[in-house]
Amino acid sequence: xxxxxxxxxxxxxxxxxxxxxxxxxxxxxxxxxxxxxxxxxxxxxxxxxxxxxxxxxxxxxxxxxxxxxxxxxxxxxxxxxxxxxxxxxxxxxxxxxxxxxxxxxxxxxxxxxxxxxxxxxxxxxxxxxxxxxxxxxxxxxxxxxxxxxxxxxxxxxxxxxxxxxxxxxxxxxxxxxxxxxxxxxxxxxxxxxxxxxxxxxxxxxxxxxxxxxxxxxxxxxxxxxxxxxxxxxxxxxxxxxxxxxxxxxxxxxxxxxxxxxxxxxxxxxxxxxxxxxxxxxxxxxxxxxxxxxxxxxxxxxxxxxxxxxxxxxxxxxxxxxxxxxxxxxxx
Amino acid sequence: xxxxxxxxxxxxxxxxxxxxxxxxxxxxxxxxxxxxxxxxxxxxxxxxxxxxxxxxxxxxxxxxxxxxxxxxxxxxxxxxxxxxxxxxxxxxxxxx
Ligand SMILES: [Fe+2]
Ligand SMILES: [Fe+2]
Numbered sequence: 005x006x007x008x009x010x011x012x013x014x015x016x017x018x019x020x021x022x023x024x025x026x027x028x029x030x031x032x033x034x035x036x037x038x039x040x041x042x043x044x045x046x047x048x049x050x051x052x053x054x055x056x057x058x059x060x061x062x063x064x065x066x067x068x069x070x071x072x073x074x075x076x077x078x079x080x081x082x083x084x085x086x087x088x089x090x091x092x093x094x095x096x097x098x099x100x101x102x103x104x105x106x107x108x109x110x111x112x113x114x115x116x117x118x119x120x121x122x123x124x125x126x127x128x129x130x131x132x133x134x135x136x137x138x139x140x141x142x143x144x145x146x147x148x149x150x151x152x153x154x155x156x157x158x159x160x161x162x163x164x165x166x167x168x169x170x171x172x173x174x175x176x177x178x179x180x181x182x183x184x185x186x187x188x189x190x191x192x193x194x195x196x197x198x199x200x201x202x203x204x205x206x207x208x209x210x211x212x213x214x215x216x217x218x219x220x221x222x223x224x225x226x227x228x229x230x231x232x233x234x235x236x237x238x239x240x241x242x243x244x245x246x247x248x249x250x251x252x253x254x255x256x257x258x259x260x261x262x263x264x265x266x267x268x269x270x271x272x273x274x275x276x277x278x279x280x281x282x283x284x285x286x287x288x289x290x291x292x293x294x295x296x297x298x299x300x301x302x303x304x305x306x307x308x309x310x311x312x313x314x315x316x317x318x319x320x321x322x323x324x325x326x327x328x329x330x331x332x333x334x335x
Numbered sequence: 336x337x338x339x340x341x342x343x344x345x346x347x348x349x350x351x352x353x354x355x356x357x358x359x360x361x362x363x364x365x366x367x368x369x370x371x372x373x374x375x376x377x378x379x380x381x382x383x384x385x386x387x388x389x390x391x392x393x394x395x396x397x398x399x400x401x402x403x404x405x406x407x408x409x410x411x412x413x414x415x416x417x418x419x420x421x422x423x424x425x426x427x428x429x430x431x
Contacts (some may be wrong), residue, residue: 044401061348093381100378104362107344113364114341177382316366320342323367 006068006128006152007060008219008291010237012053012230034235039165042108050234055109057236058167062102063120063127065095067301071135072144080138087184088141094177101173105166121306129287130217132295139199139206141191145185147207147214147252153178153247156216156239167236187257193259200260207256208264215279216287218245249277344393345371347378350384357389365390 009269020028027047040046069092076092077086098323103116119125130148135141155177160171192203222228231237239247248267256263267280289295342364348357360379361421372392380388399407415421424431 041401043398056363079401093377097378100363101361107362120430170361268344316342319366319370320340323370326367 006064006155006217007057008126008128008217009222010053010057010060010227012227013049014226014230016226017229017233031233034163034233037161037163037235039168040068040163041165048238049117049230051109053231053234054164054167054236055106055111056101057231058106058109058170059111059116060126060128062099062106062116063125065099065102066120067127067131067305070149070304071131071297072141072302074135075141076137078138079141083219084188084241086263091145091181091184094181098170098174098177100172102167105164105170108166112335117309121302121309123293123302126291127297128217129290130213132290132297132301133209134297137202139188139202139205140210142185142188142192142203143206143210145181145183146189146255147184147185147210148217149178149181149213150252151217151248152181154244154251159236161235161238163235166253189259189261193261203259204261207261211264212282212286212289215245215248215282216284216290218242218248219285220282220284220312246276249279252313253277342366345390346376346388346393346396347371347375348391349375349379350387351385352383355386360384362393368392 018027020031023031023052026045030040030046030050040050072088072092072095076085076088081086103113106116107113116125120127130151135144153175156171156175160168160175162168162171189203189206192199194200220241222241227235229239253263253268265280267278269278271278290298293299343366344362345365345368346362347360349360350357363371363374363378365374368390372388375390378383378394411417
């Protein structure tokens with residue numbers, strides 16, 4: 005997902021008897037679906053885990069602008085260009101909502117920027133794949149935003165107030181993202197044989213990385229169990245991945261495209277699609293920094309930050325000058 | 336890379352189309368109030384969410400602390416007579 009394999013710092017789940025009175029009261033509020041708000045008492049591990057999760061999510065939104073930004077100047081029509089611009093601008097907004105939510109937990113924006121720009125912070129594996137053709141923009145909206153929605157909709161109910169509110173804003177904007185992607189795919193799938201082939205090629209390349217977005221199976225992960233107990237993770241990775249496959253396969257069929265998985269078939273008994281094994285070695289390589297675009301993404305990010313420096317400095321100088329004038333007048 | 340002072344945090348309030356009060360929508364960093372309003376336009380009103388923006392420096396907001404919740408709000412619990420449903424009005428009178 006946009007935050008993958010978030011560590012909680014715990015090695016096992018505490019029983020109610022082992023908890024301190026504060027911890028027990030905290031867990032009871034979570035069990036009763038009462039939101040936790042910034043200045044309230046919370047276990048240190050909850051706070052730290054949330055900072056990791058929310059900031060990873062924010063970094064993903066910010067880096068996620070790059071693969072799509074790659075096609076803004078080459079969009080096939082003015083309308084497609086305006087739509088793509090609006091979509092990418094939304095992703096910037098999502099990053100900003102989430103950074104603010106993370107900051108309520110006591111981390112500063114500068115620290116978060118530093119973690120991202122130094123390469124220390126993680127972001128979703130999916131954004132380290134290249135966008136080779138215009139069809140990739142369709143595939144990203146349809147599959148990547150589609151997968152993100154699967155995860156973000158339940159997170160609207162998460163236990164931390166600022167994160168939940170950010171998710172509500174984000175979800176309102178996401179469905180446009182997925183639809184504009186599918187719209188691009190429909191256009192291509194109904195176009196010339198070459199255009200349809202382009203759509204098929206994009207699906208071939210984005211399908212498996214999209215399934216990887218949900219992260220490896222966490223059925224036995226103590227971190228996931230803890231995060232679920234805290235209600236900052238709502239569904240298991242396998243559950244969401246299955247839901248995504250079930251939802252997406254008919255959409256691919258409608259387009260007349262083939263999902264690149266020879267093992268994919270409907271299982272009437274389970275009421276779900278069975279699908280082939282994900283290549284987790286590839287996933288681990290990508291999050292270790294060895295995906296096709298990791299270095300390029302970071303380089304672009306740092307370059308944008310550095311090239312914006314004079315703008316930030318000018319704005320600061322102007323604000324300082326105005327404040328000094330106002331003070332002189334008041335004196 | 337953090338060789339500068341962080342911009343102050345601003346809380347953003349938006350009034351929607353329908354004559355409701357300004358509502359808190361989120362926050363952002365900006366060097367001054369003017370830039371905060373400009374940025375709030377882009378971050379929080381990309382879809383006609385509002386007709387008016389307020390920004391307030393977060394450090395200028397005084398807030399009740401979570402620990403005060405009991406003393407501040409519990410006294411209202413016992414004052415059920417403040418609600419219209421406390422009073423029984425004969426049905427034959429119709430709506431009141
Ligand atoms: Fe997003
Ligand atoms: Fe999106």
